[in-house]
Amino acid sequence: xxxxxxxxxxxxxxxxxxxxxxxxxxxxxxxxxxxxxxxxxxxxxxxxxxxxxxxxxxxxxxxxxxxxxxxxxxxxxxxxxxxxxxxxxxxxxxxxxxxxxxxxxxxxxxxxxxxxxxxxxxxxxxxxxxxxxxxxxxxxxxxxxxxxxxxxxxxxxxxxxxxxxxxxxxxxxxxxxxxxxxxxxxxxxxxxxxxxxxxxxxxxxxxxxxxxxxxxxxxxxxxxxxxxxxxxxxxxxxxxxxxxxxxxxxxxxxxxxxxxxxxxxxxxxxxxxxxxxxxxxxxxxxxxxxxxxxxxxxxxxxxxxxxxxxxx
Numbered sequence: 001x002x003x004x005x006x007x008x009x010x011x012x013x014x015x016x017x018x019x020x021x022x023x024x025x026x027x028x029x030x031x032x033x034x035x036x037x038x039x040x041x042x043x044x045x046x047x048x049x050x051x052x053x054x055x056x057x058x059x060x061x062x063x064x065x066x067x068x069x070x071x072x073x074x075x076x077x078x079x080x081x082x083x084x085x086x087x088x089x090x091x092x093x094x095x096x097x098x099x100x101x102x103x104x105x106x107x108x109x110x111x112x113x114x115x116x117x118x119x120x121x122x123x124x125x126x127x128x129x130x131x132x133x134x135x136x137x138x139x140x141x142x143x144x145x146x147x148x149x150x151x152x153x154x155x156x157x158x159x160x161x162x163x164x165x166x167x168x169x170x171x172x173x174x175x176x177x178x179x180x181x182x183x184x185x186x187x188x189x190x191x192x193x194x195x196x197x198x199x200x201x202x203x204x205x206x207x208x209x210x211x212x213x214x215x216x217x218x219x220x221x222x223x224x225x226x227x228x229x230x231x232x233x234x235x236x237x238x239x240x241x242x243x244x245x246x247x248x249x250x251x252x253x254x255x256x257x258x259x260x261x262x263x264x265x266x267x268x269x270x271x272x273x274x275x276x277x278x279x280x281x282x283x284x285x286x287x288x289x290x291x292x293x294x295x296x297x298x299x300x301x302x303x304x305x306x307x308x309x310x311x312x
Contacts, residue, residue: 042289049282056276067283077284079259080267081291083168087243087263088236090172095180096232102180103187104213117188120181131178132245139170139246146170161247164260171261174242179235183228190224191217229299237292240265264288 049067052060071077102120110116123131138145139160147157160170194217202212218225243261244253254270255262262270264284272281 045282045285048278049286051279053278053282054276055272055278060279063279067279068287071280071283071287076259076262076267077264077287080255080262080264083164083243083255083259083261084237084239084263084265086165086168087171087175087239087261088233090168091175091179091239092229092232092236094172095176095183096229098176099180099183099187099228102184103191104217106184106188107191117185120184122181123178124182126178128178128241129245131174132242135170135174135177135242136246161256162258162260167246167256167261171239171242171246174246175236175239179232183232186228187221187224190221194220226300230296233296233299234292237288237295238265239263240269244269264291 048059050062050064052063054060106113106116106120141147141157141159141161144160146160150156150158158166160166198216198220199212202216207215240263243255243263243266246261247253247256254274255266259267265288268281268284268288271277271284
């Protein structure tokens with residue numbers, strides 16, 4: 001006598017279908033939104049970069065890779081790349097170092113911890129435009145606060161807005177002022193998840209604060225540290241508001257009279273909205289996108305090796 005299994009009812013089939021299909025339904029809104037506001041603009045930018053496209057007249061003739069070739073042969077483009085990397089290095093490296101120190105101090109059990117955590121986040125709340133205008137006044141070469149303080153120390157006035165290196169330092173200070181506290185709170189959240197018994201065991205074994213920090217804290221928060229490094233890289237290479245408003249009076253705010261602090265995004269803005277050449281601007285956007293991916297991957301592999309070096 002053979003026993004046949006009962007046929008599944010429609011409710012069982014619906015339940016099985018819901019079990020298998022519901023995860024895809026939950027994540028579908030993200031991918032739909034990403035395709036609408038992320039993937040489609042990226043693909044459309046590639047299309048625009050292959051045409052002679054005027055901001056007001058619209059699409060022109062197809063030029064293929066001519067915009068990319070002209071961009072790569074432009075000295076102005078490479079000057080913007082150099083300025084971007086210089087400002088990025090002057091801002092991101094000190095920013096991450098100071099954020100680590102601030103997060104470590106906040107994790108040590110200060111009095112009124114909520115007050116201090118909210119205090120380091122205040123610069124992030126200030127809009128980039130307000131930050132740029134304030135620091136533009138501070139680094140004013142005529143009567144700015146920076147030169148007045150240097151005069152008290154016996155140092156002559158510095159050309160913060162005309163000297164390339166000093167202008168990069170001034171813009172990097174603006175970026176660090178706004179983002180250091182934000183990154184410190186992210187790192188603080190990771191540090192608070194480190195088991196306290198690890199610190200206690202290390203202290204019993206005679207490890208000092210510095211050794212506990214480098215041998216326990218840094219390896220444990222490695223994923224968060226890599227995340228902060230990558231996001232700082234993406235943000236640092238897309239800097240726009242600070243150099244745009246640092247010296248608006250010089251040549252219409254394109255990055256200084258000699259383009260001494262013109263970043264790549266600022267150069268892209270000039271091409272698109274001053275020269276009205278959206279084809280060239282789109283080509284610059286694609287090249288910057290590739291540069292961000294390359295530097296992001298380099299940072300990822302270097303940070304993984306450094307952070308896991310202690311475990312090896």
